[in-house]
Amino acid sequence: MLAKFLETVRQRITRPLQYYQDICVRCGACIDACHFYVVSGNPAHIPAYRMMLVKKLLQSDGGSRKGILGWYRETGMASERMVTELRQALWECTGCRRCSVFCPFDLDTALLVNMGRYALGQEGMGMEMVAEIGNAEVSKGEIIDALKEFYVDQVRELEGRIRQEWGVPDLRIPVDEPARVLYVPVVGEHAIIPLAKIFHAAKESWTLSMFTATNHSFFVGDIEKAKQAAHWIVQEARRLGAQVIAYAECGHATRTLLNFWDHWFGDEIAGIQRVSVVQLVASYLQEGRIRVREGAFDVPMTYHDPCNLGRNAGIFEEPRMLIRAVATDFRELSPNRELNWCCGGGGGMIAEPEMFEVRMKAGRPKVEQIQRTGARWVVTTCENCKTQLADLSERYGLGVEIKGAVDLIADALVL
Ligand code: SF4
Numbered sequence: 001m002l003a004k005f006l007e008t009v010r011q012r013i014t015r016p017l018q019y020y021q022d023i024c025v026r027c028g029a030c031i032d033a034c035h036f037y038v039v040s041g042n043p044a045h046i047p048a049y050r051m052m053l054v055k056k057l058l059q060s061d062g063g064s065r066k067g068i069l070g071w072y073r074e075t076g077m078a079s080e081r082m083v084t085e086l087r088q089a090l091w092e093c094t095g096c097r098r099c100s101v102f103c104p105f106d107l108d109t110a111l112l113v114n115m116g117r118y119a120l121g122q123e124g125m126g127m128e129m130v131a132e133i134g135n136a137e138v139s140k141g142e143i144i145d146a147l148k149e150f151y152v153d154q155v156r157e158l159e160g161r162i163r164q165e166w167g168v169p170d171l172r173i174p175v176d177e178p179a180r181v182l183y184v185p186v187v188g189e190h191a192i193i194p195l196a197k198i199f200h201a202a203k204e205s206w207t208l209s210m211f212t213a214t215n216h217s218f219f220v221g222d223i224e225k226a227k228q229a230a231h232w233i234v235q236e237a238r239r240l241g242a243q244v245i246a247y248a249e250c251g252h253a254t255r256t257l258l259n260f261w262d263h264w265f266g267d268e269i270a271g272i273q274r275v276s277v278v279q280l281v282a283s284y285l286q287e288g289r290i291r292v293r294e295g296a297f298d299v300p301m302t303y304h305d306p307c308n309l310g311r312n313a314g315i316f317e318e319p320r321m322l323i324r325a326v327a328t329d330f331r332e333l334s335p336n337r338e339l340n341w342c343c344g345g346g347g348g349m350i351a352e353p354e355m356f357e358v359r360m361k362a363g364r365p366k367v368e369q370i371q372r373t374g375a376r377w378v379v380t381t382c383e384n385c386k387t388q389l390a391d392l393s394e395r396y397g398l399g400v401e402i403k404g405a406v407d408l409i410a411d412a413l414v415l
């Protein structure tokens with residue numbers, strides 16, 4: 001039992017991860033930082049306990065000859081309960097890294113959880129839907145030529161609609177053309193329309209990627225596949241001579257782009273700037289390349305810092321700059337920035353239907369934060385957060401509208 005899990009953990013555990021388990025002094029500073037534990041009171045949700053569980057399993061299996069069975073007999077834990085705890089510890093975590101901010105040693109529970117998830121997947125205890133979407137993102141590159149005609153047709157139809165609705169007959173959505181900026185969207189025209197308008201207004205040389213930014217293999221800890229999926233975009237950028245790769249409002253994807261790609265691709269991406277589209281649009285505003293109607297929106301609004309864009313990639317000010325450019329009543333959540341509460345929808349949970357109730361509960365601290373502001377619009381810059389916040393609004397009767405920061409700018413553009 002759990003033989004594959006343990007074998008994989010033993011193969012994959014790195015020295016830093018071992019240190020994390022050894023350095024933890026059980027001070028408890030991380031306990032109340034985790035939204036899962038705050039709402040559940042379940043010890044399996046305590047960040048340090050998540051790490052200790054993996055350590056205990058490794059030790060009991062390797063050192064004492066009693067095996068895992070011996071350990072949970074010793075601790076009085078039934079096997080079923082132990083497996084449930086392990087699942088909860090490794091899957092009911094959004095990888096938000098709020099616990100690391102409170103840990104005096106910066107121990108990165110999320111990193112260990114990510115590795116543990118991959119190991120659980122080898123044991124047949126993975127999030128299958130998420131892994132399947134990840135596989136599709138990898139294999140898309142192999143059939144991209146066959147998909148191109150259909151994709152271009154769809155984009156042309158969308159382009160025609162935007163031209164008509166917006167009254168801009170010369171607006172273009174270039175696909176697979178050499179350009180300065182390669183824009184990589186998420187699935188859905190809502191991720192293309194505002195940027196088509198903004199790029200047009202900024203007179204940017206841009207092209208739309210044939211791929212999507214999302215990288216579900218990252219959620220299940222399958223780093224080899226995460227690299228393969230991202231590598232299609234690297235190849236596309238090089239083929240088109242792009243100087244900038246701009247990712248859509250997508251937290252985990254932006255985190256991989258900004259924090260992992262140097263390590264994954266080294267010289268292959270040298271000289272190509274990588275940004276969130278939020279940063280790119282903020283630069284257009286700063287440089288005067290686009291103009292917006294100041295005070296265009298007279299609605300009380302707040303901003304939710306996506307964990308992966310804010311705490312994990314350092315993008316705090318640019319979204320606020322976009323909001324302040326068009327809002328008359330911007331109200332900060334408390335706490336915000338690196339201490340912001342996770343919305344409870346990260347870590348791949350959105351894509352896994354059976355996690356719905358778990359994420360609804362985990363979002364309660366976020367709901368209370370929003371209620372305290374009295375905001376009617378909640379702006380955010382991550383696709384997962386948008387879905388989760390909309391679901392939370394419905395479940396808890398918040399009655400708020402969820403907006404992207406770039407949507408606000410597109411809707412307030414002055415041509
Ligand atoms: S990364 Fe976030 S969800 Fe995971 S244990 Fe830490 S605080 Fe909890």
Ligand code: SF4
Pocket residue numbers: 023024025026027028029030031047048102103104105106107
């Ligand atoms: S805050 Fe850090 S050292 Fe303290 S219990 Fe949590 S993980 Fe361990």
